[in-house]
Amino acid sequence: MPINVVLVDDHPLFRFGLRAALESSSDISVVGEAADLDGAVSTALATAPDVVLMDLELGMPGASGIEATRRLAAEAPAVAVLVLTMSTDDDHLLAAVRAGARGYLVKGTGREEVLHAVRTAAAGGAVFCAGVAPRVTQLLRGAGTAKNPEVLPQLTAREREVLDLAARGQANHRIARQLGLSEKTVRNHVTRILDKMRVTSRAEAVARARDAGLGQNSDG
Template structure:
């Protein structure tokens, strides 16, 4: 089985490669740290499975978007999410983007090997405790807020959007999140793009309809 690793931490990729290649039936044929490289490496190597992190460190270029791109451009490839995130928004977004499995980092070697083999064989695999939540979320009984809008955003983008929905200016958001004002502007630009909002006012209205901006602060 040919596997591509997508994670922006080189040391994590190194350890994961070693764990996978300790098995004679798995070969790591490519590595990537960002969205475009992930898609390019997958297409170039004709990979069977992509192990995908969700936070790739680039605003607007999350593992969710990479998974969505791969589902469109390489539909036979199995994307298996391997991430630190345990929240329902990411879980539901990954499934809806086309991921065939969801593991949390910290999973043991045997669990990861089993997941890769299962995904390559066309099955779906989720770590302990996740499968029941997937069923609940897809039935609409889970805790994820506004699955139609929020899943396309990264965790940081949702955090920025929450502050935007409270009517805060970029410089104030930057102060409270410990970011530069330019970074906040970039996040807002990506959010406008992803939500296809024509203005900041429309963005606020849609964010509040999604349940964001409800907490009041000074």
């Protein structure tokens, strides 16, 4: 039986080339294509593929492919979502893994590596392209520390996540995007964090957070 794949990308020419590359292998068949968030979910649910190759931007600001990945993980958990995108930043990488992606490839990855990734994801494995794989463990380790109730126990789990990202040097708008919150909500979290930690500045809170083990993957 061939590995059935759905392609999700808002560029028709890219989908055409990717389909040709995949179907040049006798064990892979492209059973559907989509160009947006709703189409990605509906096509995957209708065709029940083994793998969905998912872009993140899908023609709009923000990572709508993350939401599609999250919905598929909830509604079709047997489908392996494999991200194939131009984005290399940590925000999108961590968000994709948290949403349930089985792998993360950057566009420009060679044909053989893409074929290998599709086969690995279909078999239940996880695969990340060179340059991405070493960062996954570090990012998840930092996220795990942020969720540990023994770290700054006066804070809620969400407040520790916000503080962890702030300690990595991320501004409020990036924290909001990564956690799926509004900037106003992030600002409110920061205000409560300063109050609970009894500090007067963000810089002081960040320094104490790093002392406690947060922000290990600092951007700055």
